[in-house]
Amino acid sequence: MxxxxxxxxxxxxxxxxxxxxxxxxxxxxxxxxxxxxxxxxxxxxxxxxxxDTPDHVKEAAIAAIRAGETKYTSANGTPALQRAITSRLLRKTGQSYATDEICVGGGAKQLIFLAFVATLNEGDEVIVPAPYWVSYPDMVTVNGGRPVVVATTAADGHKLTPGRLREAITDRTKWVVLNTPNNPTGAVYSEEELRGLADVLRAHPHVSILCDEIYDEINFGARPVPSAVTVAPDLRERIFLVNGVSKAYAMTGWRIGYAAGSARLCGAIGTLQSQSSSCPSSVSQAAAVAALDGGRExxxxxxxxxxxxxxxxxxxxxxxxxxxxxxxxxxxxxxxxxxxxxxxxxxxxxxxxxxxxxxxxxxxxxxxxxxxxxxxxxxxxxxxxxxxxxxxxxxxxxxxxxxxxxxxx
CATH class of the missing domain: 3.90.1150.10 (Aspartate Aminotransferase, domain 1)
Incomplete structure (x- = not known):
């Protein structure tokens, strides 16, 4: 040769x-x-x-290192972090999630990507309202899907309306992406607006909802930011809530995201993670526990x-x-x-x-x-x-x- x-x-x-x-x-x-x-x-x-990351979070990471918590963990996170996540979700959404309905990953971005890896077949469609976070369409495309970009208007607060959602759904639609608060517009969907979208989706049981709520603690109105699973608990199995500690706790470099959804989807994501990155950082997970369980100061x-x-x-x-x-x-x-x-x-x-x-x-x-x-x-x-x-x-x-x-x- x-x-x-x-x-x-x-x-x-x-x-x-x-x-x-x-x-x-x-x-x-x-x-x-x-x-x-x-x-x-x-x-x-x-x-x-x-x-800077809060001091009590840093100290929790240092304590974890000193205690020898530096080994592999479960692909879906340590028991302590799973408890912290489920507690936080219960406080915010009123929904009680089991540990097999929780995913933990190297940032919210990784979990969104893995959700598409786990669910998209060639030609499946994902409805992405515009303006959108820059990574959504490419994540869909690289996994064989087709992003269906739906324009929003300033008159509608740059938010997807029930009418536009209804028009965009086809037999190939697999997901609709909702980002609230939105990057880049800062728009927040109200409970009434989420109910309107849920009414449309009830008629289309083949469509799931990916709710990216990574900015939900940085909001300037009512707290907590309304969540789709709160206003439409009957759609819970079809809703994938994605969040993390990066924005709220100034922990972007710690790379811990979490999500809640059906046990079937979370299990698939856990399998993918076990074959790719194995698990999130054990030390970062200890820090995330301190962040989620700490006060709001x-x-x-x-x-x-x-x-x-x-x-x-x-x-x-x-x-x-x-x-x-x-x-x-x-x-x-x-x-x-x-x-x-x-x-x-x-x-x-x-x-x-x-x-x-x-x-x-x-x-x-x-x-x-x-x-x-x-x-x-x-x-x-x-x-x-x-x-x-x-x-x-x-x-x-x-x-x-x-x-x-x-x-x-």
Whole structure:
């Protein structure tokens, strides 16, 4: 065999052609390039809390290490973490889950991915309301499914309505994805809105509901954020609730997510995890127990800070001619309509024809970085994070105002 044949690298599978690079990763690379060139960057792209993990959570991890809790655990988590999760779910939803109805994974993202691996056959459809979190469509596609993107409107609060859901369902529909509070819009579904969607789904027993509630503790209205399983307990077997400790407890790097659903689905996910990552980190699981079983002081304090930052960013963006921000009900992002700036001309004579053109203009003229709306299936918008200091937000808003002032319309 020729040497060139023995050195040939593995050829990526056809499925890899269906997966796009994460827009967040693309933006991060662009930011690093600017910083490497010595240019100041003001990132409104941050998708994680800027707070540190609470001390009692860190101490629980240290204690676990010292106690020798550093071995493999069950694929679906330690008994202590399963108890903490079921207690938290009972407090929030009023539903009592058995341990075989609980999944624990390396982040909520992994559990969503594994749910699609476990359930999607080639050509199955998944209804994804837009604006959507950037990973949903690609997770569906790489697992042989077809994302059915359903546009929402500002008039409907960027939320899926019963009518649009009914129109999107076919015989091939396997899942509908509900993300509340939503990334990127911050929209929260009310109990009444969830009941309306549940009424539609009762007529379609082949459709399951994936509820991504990862931002549910970061909300600025009534608590707790309404959950589909609370308003429609008769659909419990078809509802897969996904959550984690990353956002609420500033534990993004600890990589612990959890989910609740049918024993059959959770068992399948456990099998997949046993054959891939074996189990989540034992030390991170001990930390997650301390987070879920601890008091609310950290959450309440950080949500108050987020609320002030939200108001600062919304008011600042609203004062810029051509930008129309929506005040989020939850999460730490402001979704902003920038469609009025399309067609404007930059100082260099270029016409803004796309979201990318606008984001490049912001970056080049003020160093402010946002994530474009087309990344979320909704061109003519951008997402700006307020998971950064108030001073940084003020500086970024001033930069955006300067960039917009340079445009000719």
């Amino acid at each position: 020729p040497l060139s044949e023995t050195l040939r690298a593995p050829v990526p599978a056809e499925r890899m052609s269906r997966v796009r690079e994460s827009p967040s990763s693309r933006v991060a690379d662009r930011v690093r390039a600017f910083q490497a060139a010595g240019r100041k960057v003001l990132p409104l792209t941050i998708g994680e809390p800027d707070f 950290f959450i309440d304090r950080t949500v108050r800070i987020y609320a002030g930052r939200r108001d600062l960013l919304v008011s600042g963006l609203d004062a810029i001619d051509g930008l129309r921000p929506t005040a989020p009900e939850g999460g730490f992002y402001v979704w902003t309509d920038s469609s009025a700036l399309m067609g404007a001309v930059t100082p260099s004579g270029s016409t803004l024809a796309s979201d990318t053109d606008l984001s490049e203009h912001f970056l080049e003229t003020s160093g402010v970085v946002v994530i474009t709306g087309d990344s979320y299936g909704c061109p003519g918008h951008f997402r700006a994070s307020f998971a950064l200091s108030s001073d940084a937000i003020r500086e970024a808003v001033a930069g955006l105002a300067h960039s917009v002032s340079l445009l000719r319309r």
